[in-house]
Amino acid sequence: MPVPTLLSQRLILRPFTLADAKRVQQLAGDYEIADTTGHMPHPYLDGMAEEWISTQEQDFADGSGATFGITLRKTGELMGAIGLSIHGHDRRAELGYWIGVAYWNRGYMSEAARRVIAYAFEDLKLNRVYASHFARNPASGHVMQNAGMTYEGTWRQHFVRWTEPEDLVYYGILKDEWKAETITR
Ligand SMILES: CC(C)(COP(=O)(O)OP(=O)(O)OC[C@H]1O[C@@H](n2cnc3c(N)ncnc32)[C@H](O)[C@@H]1OP(=O)(O)O)[C@@H](O)C(=O)NCCC(=O)NCCS
Incomplete structure (x- = not known):
């Protein structure tokens, strides 16, 4: 079963194809994207995007992940990525995302995160979505808040991205909370 396509007001979240690889390399190759993500390679070399994209269908098929390209409804242009890393036994998934610098601060990631969280609860029947x-x-914390997530704590100096330990700030949302929110919005 292929990764589905999800619609929101301004966005189409769709599966990546190998035809997106050059665009991914161009957008994700920006140091400003790599700098605040946990594992984005930098420099982003030829072939890396193809490798990343080529595992996504299998990850979805075996229930370990769902990754979507974020595209603009109006133009179809690919702007970034959002995905769930799924732990089926625990019925939880970790949300991760990035969007090209030219598209920052227009509310796109908040919109994409809300849509993917709805997908996680409604379609994947998960119980918890979290992110850090x-x-x-x-x-990124604002995106999580905008998506209805609650601050859960900070893991101090938990992760070394470059040279210095970083504090990791955790947010989460439970299915019951999400239901309550959809009723009131
Ligand atoms: C983090 C990121 C995904 C945000 O995407 P985006 O589409 O710009 O997000 P949105 O426009 O939906 O929301 C951005 C929010 O951050 C706020 N913001 C922007 N810059 C900020 C700053 N320097 N300090 C505090 N808040 C800031 C905006 O005001 C907005 O909040 P609001 O809607 O409450 O006003 C994007 O900057 C990105 O891809 N960064 C690099 C990769 C990355 O960090 N990924 C996440 C790893 S956890």
Whole structure:
């Protein structure tokens, strides 16, 4: 079964294909993207995007992941990525995302995160979605808040991205909370 396509007001979240590889390399190759993600390679070399994309269908088939390209409804342009890393036994998934610098601060990631969280609860029948960001990346914390997630704590100096330990700020949302929120919004 292929990764589904999800619609929101301004976005189409769709599966990646190998035809997206050059665009992914161009967008994700920006140091500003790598800097605040946990594992984005930098420099982003030829072939890396193809390798990343080529595992996604199998990850979805075996229930370990769901990765979507974020495209603009109006133009179809690919802007970034959002995905769930799924732990089926625990009925939880970790949300991760990035979007090209040219598209920042227009509410796109908040919109994409809300849509993917709805997918996680409604379609994948998960119980919990969580995410973390470096403390020095407050914009990502805003995305999590905008998506209805609650601050759960900070893991101090938990992760070394480059040379220095980083504080990791955790957010989460439970299915019951999400239901309550959809009723009131
Ligand atoms: C983090 C990221 C995904 C945000 O995407 P985006 O589409 O710009 O997000 P949105 O426009 O939906 O929301 C951004 C929010 O951050 C806020 N923000 C932006 N810069 C900020 C800053 N320096 N300090 C505090 N808040 C900031 C915006 O005001 C907005 O919040 P609001 O809607 O409450 O006003 C994007 O910057 C990115 O891809 N960064 C690099 C990769 C990355 O960090 N990924 C996440 C790893 S956890």
